[in-house]
Amino acid sequence: MTADGGTPDRSGPRRLAVVSSGLREPSSTRLLADRLADATARELRRRGIDVTVDVVELREVATDLTGMLLSGFGSAALRHAIDTVTTADGVIAVTPIFSGSYTGLFKTFFDVLEHGSLAGTPVLMGATAGTARHSLALEHAVRPLLSYLRAAVVPTGVFAATEDFGRSAGTADDDATSLADRVERGAYELAEMMASRGRRSAAGPVDPFALTADFASLLNPEGAADSRP
């Protein structure tokens, strides 16, 4: 699938965008995002596909996001962040869980995207929280948000509780998969989808000022005869 509807280019390099809405620096959210990005890049390279990774730290554009909500337009830094994400071949989106859901900062970023700008984009979601009791927030909050945006969300969402960072691969008395295993599985699914879908990043950002219909078709949406003024 390409923006112009032509044959997909499945061989060229891919661009992976990472959105992290961690609030502290460094944050465990960013730590998880980096692990997911590294694993996805490794999976793509294993398939002979080159990849570049661009990280968008929402913390750095938090004030600009509020400004954009209120004024309708974003700063140059925010517009760069938006373009980075909406032109990527794949996106990793990671948020802390606050009050049972994604953070307001995470939601605000997705709220200011142009309608349809993530449609069809492969996305791997991740979340962090203090305890594993928040883990379903990925499924009841983050996945519906991304589905609304018509992103192609991979089946695995990777949740990391604080304790996960101190645990290694499965022990005999623990039937849960380890964080490292979940990271690998999510990265595998995202890489598979990015590899099969070809490049959309070559098309560049959607141009909101492009004229998509001439006036005759605006005047006569049903295709009736043109009438000059």
Added chain:
Amino acid sequence: MMQFGIFTVSDITTDPTTGRTPSEAERIKAVVAIAKKAEEVGLDVVALGEHHNPPFFSSSPTTTLAYVAAQTERILLSTATTLITTNDPVKIAEDYAMLQHLADGRVDLMMGRGNTGPVYPWFGKDIRQGIPLAVESYALLHRLWREDVVDWQGRFRTPLQSFTSTPRPLDGIPPFVWHGSIRSPEIAEQAAYYGDGFFHNNIFWPMEHTVRMVELYRQRFEHYGHGRADQAIVGLGGQVFMRKDSQAAVREFRPYFDNAPVYGHGPSLEEFSAQTPLTVGSPQQVIDRYAAMRDHVGDYQRQLFLIDHAGLPLATVLEQLELLGGEVVPVLRKELAVNRPAHVPDAPTHAGLVAAAGGSKDATVYAAADDVTGASPEPAAAATTGRER
């Protein structure tokens, strides 16, 4: 020749420095005073917004503009904007033709869609149909002013059979129309299709929006055969606050900016000034900023300034008008006339449009027989056609 003027959104906003909110009566009379002052200080245009919800008062712009017309002699009356989506195009045709007669042709309009969701259902419409409404309603309005008898059918209004909109446009020349839009390429296309004006109200938007939209309009204006791209009729918005001393201007305006409707509590005054045409400073700073606008959009025809919103008191607004008319606009007129190519058209006026049409004609449509007496009227018009104007 370029036109310079002001536009008001008609907001009733608390003055954040005093906590005082003007009454509707006070603010309505203030706008009349502002319009008269605009003429007095030598501005060319005053344009009034249209809104149908508080905190705005201007639900009936032609009433206000007719009252201003009666108290002024020269200034051109316009709108910013006329809601082409929720108003009945028949009523727009009637109201503004009426105003045109009363104001001796000192009238044009700027069409806009309106971005307040609930206003649409109050008038039986749906904001999601904004563009189709603007397209269909204006197509009808365009015909109502140009065809004496209209048969029409569309999606959004009851059909018309044998309808004549009265009064007919003054001298047979419809009011000039600008189409205002911030980021809808369809509206730039609409303006280009008809050869009408395109007004980019850029006061809350970064210059690259303006550049892209004006560029599209100019290119499509040429495409539809109305002239060269640089002959298209372009207007821009602007927003200024001035004091002799630029630091004093910033100090005085900041509380109004910080608490303003639309953009208040968002970006800082400095950020907003960098990204939008808002200029707060000395008259010379305003001159420098606005003399450079044509570097972005080409030589253009109309520049309007927003100067009376966000709770600024009337006395302050009148001082701003003194500075605008006394110090800024005369210099801008001179600077923007330099190197303006001869083939770039002047800003449209009624007199200019009449001359371009080969003179005035009485456009009255006489009924075959009137409903009161059943008698046919004398063709009295013959005596007055070709009257001087």
